[in-house]
Amino acid sequence: MSEQTTTPPAQESWTAFVENMNEQMVDAFEANVEAQSQFVETWAETLSEGTDDERFGEGVQGYARAYKVWMEAAEDMAEQVAAEGTDVSPDDLRDVWLSSANEAFKEVMSTSAFAAMTGETVEDALELRQAADENAQSTLHALGMATERDIREVGDRLVELERRQHGIEQKLDRVLDALEEE
Incomplete structure (x- = not known):
C-alpha cells in the first residue's frame, strides 16, 4: 500500500x-x-x-x-x-x-x-478665481439679477441715507427745541 x-x-x-x-x-x-x-x-x-x-x-x-x-x-x-x-x-x-x-x-x-512653484500655482488659482467671479458677475448682470457689486452699492446707499436721516432728525430736534423755548 x-x-x-x-x-x-x-x-x-x-x-x-x-x-x-x-x-x-x-x-x-x-x-x-x-x-x-x-x-x-x-x-x-x-x-x-x-x-x-x-x-x-x-x-x-x-x-x-x-x-x-x-x-x-x-x-x-x-x-x-x-x-x-x-x-x-x-x-x-x-x-x-x-x-x-x-x-x-x-x-x-x-x-x-517647491515654495516658488506653490506660490505660482496659488497666484494662477487666484487669477482664475477672479476671472470666474467677474464672468459670473457680468452674466448675472446680463440676466437682470442683482450681483454682489449691486448689493454692496445698495447697502452703501442705505447707510448714507441713514446717516443723512440721522442728521436731519438732529436738526429737526434743534428747531423744535428752539420753537418750544420761544
Missing part, C-alpha cells in the same frame, strides 16, 4: 491566504514604486518649466533626499519581510510607507523651488 500525503483543507486554506497576502504586498510595493516614478516625472517636469537654475538645483537636491528616504523605507521593508517572513503585519508595512512618505514630502516641500 502506498502512502499518500494529503494536505488538510485548513492548511490549504491558510496557504492560499498567505499566498494571496504576499501577492497583495508585492502589488502594493509595485504601486508604491509606480507612484514614486510618477512623482519623479511630475516633479522634474514642473521644475524644468518654471524655475531658474539655482532653484532647479535645489529642487533636484530635495528630490534626491526624498528618494533616499523612499529607498531606505524599501530596504527596511525588505529586511523586515526577510526577518519575519509571513509574520509581518500589513499595518507595520503601511506604517513604514506612510512614515517615509511624510518624510520624503518634507524633504521636497522644504525647498525654495
Whole structure:
C-alpha cells in the first residue's frame, strides 16, 4: 500500500491566504514604486518649466533626499519581510510607507523651488478665481439679477441715507427745541 500525503483543507486554506497576502504586498510595493516614478516625472517636469537654475538645483537636491528616504523605507521593508517572513503585519508595512512618505514630502516641500512653484500655482488659482467671479458677475448682470457689486452699492446707499436721516432728525430736534423755548 502506498502512502499518500494529503494536505488538510485548513492548511490549504491558510496557504492560499498567505499566498494571496504576499501577492497583495508585492502589488502594493509595485504601486508604491509606480507612484514614486510618477512623482519623479511630475516633479522634474514642473521644475524644468518654471524655475531658474539655482532653484532647479535645489529642487533636484530635495528630490534626491526624498528618494533616499523612499529607498531606505524599501530596504527596511525588505529586511523586515526577510526577518519575519509571513509574520509581518500589513499595518507595520503601511506604517513604514506612510512614515517615509511624510518624510520624503518634507524633504521636497522644504525647498525654495517647491515654495516658488506653490506660490505660482496659488497666484494662477487666484487669477482664475477672479476671472470666474467677474464672468459670473457680468452674466448675472446680463440676466437682470442683482450681483454682489449691486448689493454692496445698495447697502452703501442705505447707510448714507441713514446717516443723512440721522442728521436731519438732529436738526429737526434743534428747531423744535428752539420753537418750544420761544
